[in-house]
Amino acid sequence: MNTSTDAGAQLAYSPGPTASETAESPLLVKYWQVFLGHRILVASIIGAALLISIVVTLLATPQYTASSRIEISRKDENVTNVEGLRPEEVGQDLEFYQTQYSLLEARTLAERVSRQLGLANDVDFLERFGIDRDGVTAAGDAAAKGPRSSQRERVAQATIDVLLSRVKIDPVRGSRLVDIRFTSPDPVFSAKVSNAWVNQFIQGNLDRRFASTADARNFLEARLRELRMKLEDSERDLVTYASNKRIVTLSSQQTDDGRTETGQTLVTADLQALNEALAAATADRIAAESAVKRAAAVSKDSLASPVINALRQKRAEVSADYARLTTQFESGYPQVQALASQLQNLDASIAREEGRIAGGANAAFRQAVQRESELRARVDKLTQEYIGQRRDSIQYNIFQREVDTNRQLYDGLLQRYKEIGVVGVGSNNISIVDPAKIPDRPSSPSLLFNMFVALIAGIGVAVISVVIKVQADQTIKDAATATRLLGLPVLGSIPRMDNEDIIASLRDRKSVASEAYLSVRTNLSFLTDHGIPKSMMLTSSRPNEGKSTSAFAIAETLARTGARVLLIDGDLRNPSQHGFVDLPNNAGLSNFLSGQDDVEKLIVDVPENSLKMMTAGPKPPNAAELFSNDRFRILIERTTEMFDYVLVDSAPVLGLSDAPLLASVVEGVMFTIESGGAGIRGVQNSIERLRLTDAHIFGVILTKLDKASSPYGYGYGYGYGYGSKDGDEDALLDRRD
Structure with a gap:
């Protein structure tokens, strides 16, 4: 009687809320539903955290916070225009203020x-701070330097630990x-x-500055002594070398880079x-x-001689008188x-004077030649000495450069x-802006702050707890x-x-439960090619998952359509169907399986309903043996001919063999799962056991579902337009199941 129809594909067309419920919900909606499902746990944790914060706040000792403010400049005001030991770029680094904070x-x-x-x-x-005379703080003897530390050292270290634990450095952004x-x-x-902390920070900054200055002075003094000795030695070497090589410097000059350049030595001055x-x-x-070569002619020297010029002037006058008289008198005339x-005497005097001048030119020429020869010899000698001095100046310059360096x-x-x-x-780069004043009210504990922290912590613990639980x-x-x-x-x-009568709720067609099972009936019509299956069985992995209630509700819902419906209580170990409508359980399924063939005598009418029921009957000593024969198959064949639909309420799967034996007889199985009930492994094992018997599983009915577990709630899915008696649209299953 199993069909090969793809139930999953048919359910894709099912109306109502089931299609939306089986779809994947948004992630935020899932988280919200998870927390709603654990709202009591979350509220308990948060409430406990808030209560603890209130108790701790009331029992805590008031604490007073004093605050002083300082300004830290990046570099000092330098009134002397003298650079410090550190470069100015240090004050501009990003690490400067972090260093100050540290x-x-x-x-x-x-x-x-x-x-x-x-x-x-x-x-x-x-x-006040729990430090005993042995130097042990409330936190232990961790402040001690070691086993050999004295009592005073341990107390001092514990005191420092207390100060460091209670001071807070807060830069103003x-x-x-x-x-x-x-x-x-x-x-x-x-x-x-607080004030002492500021004062000691300023004093410590000055101490570090002067300490570094003193160290630098000591270092520079030692270096100066070394350099002074090296400078004296290098100057002594330079003077000694110059004395040995007879290098006498007449002038020198300093270049911009501090080198000494020798301008002129004695040899170069003499040579020049x-x-x-x-x-x-x-x-x-x-x-x-040239004067010697002009000795025979009137030279420039003779013309320049005053004696010769006077004689020539006298001769010209005498010659003029002589020429005048010769025109008048004879040559023998006495005056002529x-x-x-x-005239003869004057010519002789002029000749003698010119001879004397010519002899002087030769003497001057000889003297000039001699003087030139002597000077040239001295120049050649000084040139050789200068060349040797240039060779010596290489080593001299080396000594000179060492002296300059x-x-x-x-x-x-x-x-x-x-x-x-x-x-x-230079002034200090740290200044006090506001000294600390005595606080007039405690800074802690703050009830609101502690409650806020407790709220955050409680939410965190609640989230972790819910995540772990989920x-x-x-x-x-x-x-x-x-x-x-x-x-x-x-x-x-x-x-x-939990609080409603299941029968009354199902028969109220406006109730949430009635609407839910009506949706199940609608989905059943899409399971096979001929509509709702003729024979169906309901089972679960373990007891009390709502299978019996669901079987009764589905049967009654089908009966409302006017169809002939038979509900068989197949749970011989724990029958419950007769209890829903207060029917006697004197005869039923166990009688037929034991051999009674009159089926009609075993079927009873359900009061106030067209539904027919076959109760479980007397409890047999071994139910599995009754289901092992073909009697149940015969029962299904007969009843499907007598009724339009036959529903079987079977026993749970785990630990029993009843359900697998019955599953192979009916057209299909509806597996009932309690929301948040059975574990997934148990459900999977139960479904696998049913499949081993070639049972056709139509699908799952999820029972006892909390409103918080549904992404959209039941007010929208089932109660839209109808409401409920008490205003609560949560759907609840009967506890009798």
């Missing part, structure tokens, strides 16, 4: 504060301001520590002077040589002869040594999960009924 939280700063306030010897402080907050049970002590003298002597010799004799290093370090002595004149939950809770895990269509989703 210094504000440094252990050494806490130690300075503790030492300034004398906290290690303050009995009130030690008692987008500014150079920093707030230093300290919290303690005593408001006066909080203000005192002799060259100039030699050039002059050569010119004189050439002039004397006297003038002629006078040592002098530059020495002068630079000496200048730096003088500068760092006045670096401290992950550990191996049950089926909704139609989409059933379809995905079992591969079977969901014929219907039946709501839970």
Whole structure:
């Protein structure tokens, strides 16, 4: 009687809410439904967290927070125009302020504060923060340096730990301001520590600056001593070498890069002077040589001689008188002869004077040649000496460069040594903006803040708890999960009924339960090619999953259409169908299986309904043996001829063999699953057992479904336009199942 019709494909056309329920719900809707399903657990965890926060707040000791504000500049105001030891770029780095914040939280700063306030010897402080005289804090002896640490050291370390645990450095975003907050049970002590923290931070910054300056001065002093000795040695080597090589420097100059350039030495000065003298002597010799060559003619020298010029002037006058008298007198005239004799004497004097001048030119030429020769010899000698000195100047320049290098290093370090002595004149880069004041009200505990934190923590714990519970939950809770895990269509989703009479609810056609089973009946009409199957069996993996209630409800729903319907109670071990309508269970299925052939006598009418029922009958000692024969097959064949539809309420599958034996006889099986009831492994094993008997499983009926487990709720799916008696549209199954 099994059919090969694809029930899953037919169910794709089913109307009503089942198609939407079997579809995959949105992720957020799933999460919301999960939390709604565990709302009691979530509310309990959050409520417990809030209650704990209130109790803790009321029992906590009030804490007072004092805050002081400082400004940290990136670099100092330098009134001396002298650079510090660190480059200016350090103040512009992004790491600068992070370094300052870390210094504000440094252990050494806490130690300075503790030492300034004398906290290690303050009995009130030690008692207030749980530090005993042995240096053990409330958290243990973790602050001790080691087994050999003295009592005083352990107390000091514990004091520092308390300060560090209660101080908070809070930079003001987008500014150079920093707030230093300290919290303690005593408001006066909080203000005192906050101010001391700021003062010691400023003092520590100055101490580090002067300490680094002192270290630099000591280093520079040692380097200066070394460089001074090297400079003296290099200068001594330079002077010694110049003395040995007779290198006498007359002038030198310093270049921009600090090198010494030798301008002129004694040899170069002498050589230059002799060259100039030699050039002059050569010119004189050439002039004397030219004068000698003009000895026979009237030279420029004779013309320039005043004596010769006077004699020539006298001769011209005498010659003029002589020419005048010769025109008047004879040559023998005494005056003429006297003038002629006078002319001869003048010519002789001129000749003698010109001879003397010519002899002087030769002497001057000889002197000029001699002087030129002497100067040339001296120049040649100095040239050779200059060439040798140039060779010696290579090593001289090496000594000179070493002297220059040592002098530059020495002068630079000496200048730096003088500068760092006045670096401290620059103002401190840390200034106090607002000193700490004594707080007038406690900063903690805050009830609202603690409740908010508890709310967040409670929500987190609740989420984790729900996630763990959901992950550990191996049950089926909704139609989409059933379809995905079992591969079977969901014929219907039946709501839970805890407080309603199942019979009255089913017979009320406006009730949620009636609408739910009406949807199942509608889906049954699409299961086979001839509509609703003629014979069907309902079973489940374990008891109390709603199979008996569903069997009765489906049978009654089919009977409303006027069809002839027979409901057979096939659960011989735990019969329940007769209890729904208060029928006697004196005779029924067990009688027929035992051999009674009159079927009509075993069928009874259901009051107030056209439904027919065959009760289970007396409990047999072994139900499995009764189902092993063909009597049940014969019963199904006869009843399907007598009725339009035959429904069998079978026993559960797990642990019993009744359901597999009956499943192969009927046309198909509807498997009932309690929402959040049986585990998925048990359901899968039950379905697999039924399939081993070649049973045709039509689909799944999901029962006892909470409203929170459905993505869309039952108010929309089943109660639309009808409502419910009590205003609650949750569907509930009878507890008698």
